[in-house]
Amino acid sequence: MTADAGQPSVRGTAPDLFNKFQPLIDQRAALLAGGITDPFNLVMERVESPTVAICNGRRTILLGTYNYMGMTFDPDVIAAGKRALDEFGSGTTGSRVLNGTYQGHRECEDALREFYAMDHAMVFSTGYQANLGIISTMAGKDDYVVLDIDSHASIYDGCALGNAQIVPFRHNDVDALEKRLKRLPAEAGKLVVLEGVYSMLGDIAPLKEMVAVSKAAGAMVLVDEAHSMGFIGEHGRGVAEAQGVIDDVDFIIGTFSKSVGTVGGFCVSNHPKFEILRLVCRPYVFTASLPPSVVATAATSIAKLMSGGAKRTHLLENSKRLHGGLKDLGFKLGTDEPQSAIIAVIMPDLERGAAMWEALLHEGLYVNLARPPATPQGMTLLRCSLCAEHSTEQVGEILGMFEAAGRKVGVI
Ligand SMILES: Cc1ncc(COP(=O)(O)O)c(C=O)c1O
Numbered sequence: 159m160t161a162d163a164g165q166p167s168v169r170g171t172a173p174d175l176f177n178k179f180q181p182l183i184d185q186r187a188a189l190l191a192g193g194i195t196d197p198f199n200l201v202m203e204r205v206e207s208p209t210v211a212i213c214n215g216r217r218t219i220l221l222g223t224y225n226y227m228g229m230t231f232d233p234d235v236i237a238a239g240k241r242a243l244d245e246f247g248s249g250t251t252g253s254r255v256l257n258g259t260y261q262g263h264r265e266c267e268d269a270l271r272e273f274y275a276m277d278h279a280m281v282f283s284t285g286y287q288a289n290l291g292i293i294s295t296m297a298g299k300d301d302y303v304v305l306d307i308d309s310h311a312s313i314y315d316g317c318a319l320g321n322a323q324i325v326p327f328r329h330n331d332v333d334a335l336e337k338r339l340k341r342l343p344a345e346a347g348k349l350v351v352l353e354g355v356y357s358m359l360g361d362i363a364p365l366k367e368m369v370a371v372s373k374a375a376g377a378m379v380l381v382d383e384a385h386s387m388g389f390i391g392e393h394g395r396g397v398a399e400a401q402g403v404i405d406d407v408d409f410i411i412g413t414f415s416k417s418v419g420t421v422g423g424f425c426v427s428n429h430p431k432f433e434i435l436r437l438v439c440r441p442y443v444f445t446a447s448l449p450p451s452v453v454a455t456a457a458t459s460i461a462k463l464m465s466g467g468a469k470r471t472h473l474l475e476n477s478k479r480l481h482g483g484l485k486d487l488g489f490k491l492g493t494d495e496p497q498s499a500i501i502a503v504i505m506p507d508l509e510r511g512a513a514m515w516e517a518l519l520h521e522g523l524y525v526n527l528a529r530p531p532a533t534p535q536g537m538t539l540l541r542c543s544l545c546a547e548h549s550t551e552q553v554g555e556i557l558g559m560f561e562a563a564g565r566k567v568g569v570i
Contacts, residue, residue, distance in 0.1 A: 189512055197515050197527040207231055208419075208547045213524060219552055219559075221542045222526035226499045227388045227469055228547030229419030229459040239420075242454035249449045254281075255436065258447030266453040269460040270424055274395055274410065278432040281424050281453065283445055285384055285413025286312040288423030291441035292380065292409055293351065294320030301347035304338050304372075306330065308358065308534045310382065313351050319440075322349075329356070329534065332367040339375035348377035354397030355385035358533050358541065359492035360500030362386070366401040373406055380409040388417025388463045389470055389499055389546075414456045417463060422448050422456055469546035473499055476544045476553050483557040488570040492539065502528075503540040503560075510569060511538035517563035523556060 190196060195214075204212040208228035209220050229235055242262055252258035263281060270279035282288040293316025297303045303317045307326040317324045325342070327334040335350070342348060350372040352363050365381065372379045383396030391399030394417075398404040408429055414422035425435075436442060448456075481496035484503060492502030505511030508529055515527040518540070526541040533539055548556075564570035 189509070194512050195516050195519065197512055200519075200524065208545050209552060211524070213519070216522060218519070218522050218524050219556060220524050221544070221548075221556055222524050223545065224385070224416035224543060225419060225545050226385075226473065226543065227417040227419070227463060227466055228545045229417065229462070232419070232459065232462065234462065235419065235455045235458045238458040239451040239455040242450040246450035248451070250447045252446060253443055254447045255443050260450050260453070262450045262453040262457065263447060266457040266460070269457040270426055273393070273460050273464055274426045276410075276426040277428045279424055279426045280432070280435060280442065281422060281448065282442055283422060283448055285411065285415060285423035286315075287441040287445065288411050288413070288425050289313050289382060290316045290319055291439040292411060292425050292435070293317055293322075293349070294441070295435060295439040296320075296378070296380075296409075297322035297347065297349045301349065302342050303349050303351055304335065304342075304377065305351040306353065306356075306363070308356055309351060309353065310357065310384070311532075313382065330361065330363055332364055332371060335368055336371040336375075339371065339377060342375070344376070348375065349380060350377045351380045351382070353385070354381055354383040354390065355498040355500065357385050357500060358528060358539060359502045360498045360541075361493050362390070362397050362497045365397050366403050369398070369403040369406050378408040379406065380411060381407050382411040384411070384413045384416055385498060385500060387412045388466060389473055394463050394466055394470060414452075414459075418456050418459045420452050420455045420459065422452060466546075473544060473546040476546075476548050476550075477501065479550070479553050480542065480544060480556065483553070484560060487557065487561050487564060489560065489564065499544045501542045501544070503542065505538040505540060505569065508538045510567060511540065514540060514563055514567045514569055517566050518559055521559035521563050523559045
């Protein structure tokens with residue numbers, strides 16, 4: 159294209175579109191200038207098991223993965239993946255609605271239907287896309303999405319994509335939810351979106367009460383059980399199962415990137431019209447389907463999670479042991495009691511949070527450093543997520559590392 163000599167050039171006057179990130183660029187530079195390891199750029203050089211990796215050349219206990227049920231190294235899961243790779247190749251190169259539905263995708267959806275004892279299951283390429291797809295497709299411009307203010311980014315992005323009216327309510331506050339619902343026009347379409355476990359503090363939602371007030375207001379209910387699937391509930395179906403309301407929930411969203419131990423997302427439902435979503439849900443239609451090896455590992459893992467009772471019991475014991483131990487050491491925690499596999503250790507500020515994160519890494523422990531905007535109320539957290547494969551001895555080791563690092567940094 160040739161330049162139009164008659165038009166004044168805008169070059170040089172238009173702002174650099176990166177300018178809006180300057181405060182973050184400055185904050186990050188200041189943090190790294192202090193000589194701290196970049197907490198958001200750690201490389202796992204080798205992964206030995208669900209609980210141990212080699213980072214910076216040294217053995218590191220992993221306490222910051224979403225590998226709640228430790229399925230990533232399960233021999234049956236790995237064998238299924240290898241078999242699918244050999245028999246079906248490395249990828250589908252197509253959308254689910256064209257050439258991207260293989261036998262394995264069907265089997266994976268069958269495994270989900272069986273796991274949840276529900277009529278319908280739809281697999282997406284990630285959990286993020288499952289929320290994006292279901293929320294944007296179900297709630298359009300004139301509909302309302304009533305959501306907990308601490309909802310995951312994928313939930314907010316789903317509302318934005320569908321252009322729905324967003325009505326947030328205070329975190330885990332049943333009365334606030336009910337008040338918001340009562341203010342909405344009776345004839346308007348309403349979707350209430352909740353999470354079973356909130357990933358930053360590891361607290362669970364009062365789903366029983368929330369589902370009841372939502373249904374009384376005529377709303378449909380979606381529950382994201384990303385952080386509870388596999389672990390919470392008698393069959394590992396999540397908080398809705400544990401609180402006895404799973405049959406009243408219209409959509410359950412989940413992910414394969416946590417307890418299932420691979421990548422992918424899904425929605426299960428008993429709604430009789432559910433299958434139409436396969437034709438109208440853009441994040442399902444307009445993207446390639448998961449590789450055959452991934453759906454094979456997911457299906458095998460999901461089937462094994464159905465008999466994961468012993469692992470669930472051990473994970474619960476680990477959670478109690480770590481929560482109690484950290485509390486005894488004097489750390490401030492996100493919840494008074496352990497509620498899930500996530501235990502959040504609240505840091506006084508980002509600087510000390512980053513220093514503590516690094517001190518733990520030197521001790522041989524990896525946790526997640528979480529900070530705003532991902533965290534509620536501007537908090538900096540060290541998020542610990544336990545795995546069913548952590549041994550009792552490892553939990554003891556972890557507590558010793560927290561004590562040493564906490565004293566070094568001066569947070570206890
Ligand atoms: C509550 C919640 N929903 C959805 C997702 C997205 O899952 P995925 O990693 O499969 O995209 C996450 C991931 O962190 C999550 O925490």
